[in-house]
Amino acid sequence: MSSEQRPILSVRDLKTYFFLDEGTVKAVDGVSFDVYPGQVVGIVGESGCGKSVTVRSVLRIVEKPGRIVAGEIFFRPRKGNGRLLEGSQDGYVDLARLDAQGREMRAIRGAEIALIPQEPMAAFSPVHTIGDQIMETILLHQAVNEEEARRLGIERLREVGIPNPEQRMEAYSWELSGGLRQRAMIAMALSCHPTLLIADEPTTAIDVTTQAQVLNLLRSLQQQHNMSIIFITHDLGVIAQIAEYVLVMYLGRLMETGPVVDIFHHPLHPYTRALLKSIPSVYTRSRTFLPTIEGSIPHPFNRPPGCPFHPRCSQFTAGICDQKTPLLQPVNEQQSVSCFLYHRRAEED
Amino acid sequence: MTQYIIKRLLLLPLLLFIFSIFAFFVIQAPPGDFVTSYIAELAASGSSMDQAQIDALRAMYGLDRPMYIQYLKWVGRIIRGDLGVSLDWQRPNLELISERLMLTVALGLLTFCFTWAVAIPIGIYSATHQYSFFDYFFTVFNYFGVATPTFMTALVLMWLAFQYFGVSVTGLFSPQYVDAPWTWGRVVDLLRHLWLPAVILGLDGTARLARIMRANLLDELNKPYVEMARAKGMSEWKLVLKYPVRLAINPLISTIGWYLPLIFSGSVIVATVLNLPTIGPMLLRALTNQDMFLAGAIVLIYCGLAVIGTLISDILLAWLDPRIRMEES
Incomplete structure (x- = not known):
């Protein structure tokens, strides 16, 4: 198998729990997925479903009292990063085994796996210039001097379409407009040419026109650099525009996975169907109520037994769905679903 | 930036004028004047004065004039750089103050350095290791630091030092150096005496600063x-x-300005308890003796330092x- 067909990231049965005084929150509870080189994987789900914790686990920046309790995160670093691969036969490193603050993990964070956060305003320090913060990333991971780092920083800013990049290097984040700020954030994330970019709702905090520009920019940069992207959003419209492969998450578990076309055209899981029904369409008659999903997300301490979605599911089967937890299983060539409507495989516990 | 500084500099004379009125009326506020307390002192030692002598004394110091005239004369002299003569010590105020100035500033700076050098690292450690053993330890320690009055700490340490080490920690010099001219030995002796008052004076501020630093950092x-x-x-x-x-x-930087008057005053009570030759006890004595021109000069200098301190903080x-x-x- 050529290396292009092998995933760059392979997450296996990842479990990240938060241990609070009130109890344990299973934010991510057995998630598995692959990301292939040059692929854009979208993770969709409602707030609090564990999207952000999943990618923060990959970056190993989960805040206390959260920690990875089980699972593997296999990542394929660049050839040049040789020291990381000592003792590895197949070219993969299990990030879950690394020390989160250790040298190996820090050599990956920012250099090979980069993050674009939700709020560019809050993610830049207000008392350091944009240039200072971009150059810092470059100096951390590349063997260049300050002058060279500045030149590279200006180049990155120009690449993301920021006018007068030389002057913007001296600007503070709050002096830029929302769109420019997010572009500067993208420039910083891309400053070391990561192979995997994690975009955590990067367009949520900006207006719709700017949103479209930022998405176009991300897509063209992705193609130029042949990067993989994990794109998190709760906006199915954005997913349709940018992602090739979709993971639908609910309460820390994957409900359905598949290529974007299949997910949108014949969704299988009742949750995916309900999500898609609640998108407003230009074809529906005006002045009708938009369908919403019945009920609300259960409290994290109070997870329902069995399938996490069963209390809100329209096709719930008593005696099965509330007893056993379905596993994510392939049900056709493309899609995998965790629902007893399609298979019988349940978690054994 | 320059504009910002100029704007603030222009405000200075106005603020100083307001403070001078404030300082003058504060020292005038207690009933009676220097002559009253002088008579009381004489009476206590068994002698007395007749009314003519008293009136002559009042006229000599200008105490018989209306208050606003007294104020204007006082301010007029200050503008010319004359802080007046102490009624109590019968010496120029400028001389009295500058005599104690160096030791006061040395003690103040040492206290300030101690406070920041200890409080900031503790605050950072506590915040980054929230709910760890040492975080709890420092929290308890800080509660004690904030809750214990500094003069109490001073008394306890004095007693401990005397009881267990036979050392007298009052004053800033060993007996043989008190009135000696400045030599290398005297400087060393001063430093050996200075650190303890600095620690005592700084303890309360350290505890406060560490608590604020911890809270600020936890937010960030x-x-x-x-x-x-x-x-x-x-x-x-x-x-x-x-x-x-x-x-x-950043928010703590704005408090640096407040230290400037504190550097000058030290803590009046602690300095009195420890018998430190600093400005604080001199102010206390001037106030109790109604030595109005000395007290006024010191209060005015405090106010001026507060204004300058705030300016430094702003910059x-x-x-x-x-x-x-x-x-x-």
Whole structure:
């Protein structure tokens, strides 16, 4: 198998729990997925479903009292990063085994796996210039001097379409407009040419026109650099525009996975169907109520037994769905679903 | 930036004028005047004065004139750089104050350095290791530090030093150096005496500063820019020092200005308890003896230092925080 067909990231049965005084929150509870080189994987789900914790686990920046309790995160670093691969036969490193603050993990964070956060305003320090913060990333991971780092920083800013990049290097984040700020954030994330970019709702905090520009920019940069992207959003419209492969998450578990076309055209899981029904369409008659999903997300301490979605599911089967937890299983060539409507495989516990 | 500083400098004379009125009326506020307390002192020692002598004394010091005339004469002299003569000591106030100035400033600076050098690291440690054993330890320690009056600490330490080490910690010099001219030996002797008052005076401020630093830093540590720095691959302590600590210290910078008058005064009570030859006890004596021109001069200097201190804070803050710099220009 050529290396292009092998995933760059392979997450296996990842479990990240938060241990609070009130109890344990299973934010991510057995998630598995692959990301292939040059692929854009979208993770969709409602707030609090564990999207952000999943990618923060990959970056190993989960805040206390959260920690990875089980699972593997296999990542394929660049050839040049040789020291990381000592003792590895197949070219993969299990990030879950690394020390989160250790040298190996820090050599990956920012250099090979980069993050674009939700709020560019809050993610830049207000008392350091944009240039200072971009150059810092470059100096951390590349063997260049300050002058060279500045030149590279200006180049990155120009690449993301920021006018007068030389002057913007001296600007503070709050002096830029929302769109420019997010572009500067993208420039910083891309400053070391990561192979995997994690975009955590990067367009949520900006207006719709700017949103479209930022998405176009991300897509063209992705193609130029042949990067993989994990794109998190709760906006199915954005997913349709940018992602090739979709993971639908609910309460820390994957409900359905598949290529974007299949997910949108014949969704299988009742949750995916309900999500898609609640998108407003230009074809529906005006002045009708938009369908919403019945009920609300259960409290994290109070997870329902069995399938996490069963209390809100329209096709719930008593005696099965509330007893056993379905596993994510392939049900056709493309899609995998965790629902007893399609298979019988349940978690054994 | 320059405009910002000029704007603040222009405000200075107005503030000083207001403070001079304030200082004058504060020292005039207690009933009676210097002559009253002088008579009381004479009476206590068994002698007395007749009314003509008293009136002559009042006329000599200008105490018989209306208050606003007294004020104007006082201010007029101060503008010419004359702080007047102490009624009590019968010596120029300027001379009296400058005599004690050096020791006062030395003690104040040492206290300030001790406070910041101890409090900031404790605050950073407590915040980054929240709910750890040492965090709890420092929290308890800080409660004691804030709750115990400094003169109490001074008394306890004095007693401990005397009881167990046979050392007398009052004053700033050993007996043989008190009136000696400045020599290398005297400087060393001073430093050996100075650190303890500095620690006592700084304890309360250290505890306060550490608590504020801990709270400020805890607020900053959860901000997205900290996570972003982590996602860039920075090492933990480096990123903590560069980003959240920098932002947590910013509000504290504005308190630096308050230290300036404190440097000058020390703590009046602690300095009295420890018998330190600083300005604080001199102010206390001037106030109890109604030595109004000396007290007025000291109070006015305090006010002036408060104003200058605030100015320094403002400038430091504008220099450190680009948001404030921009707002002004």
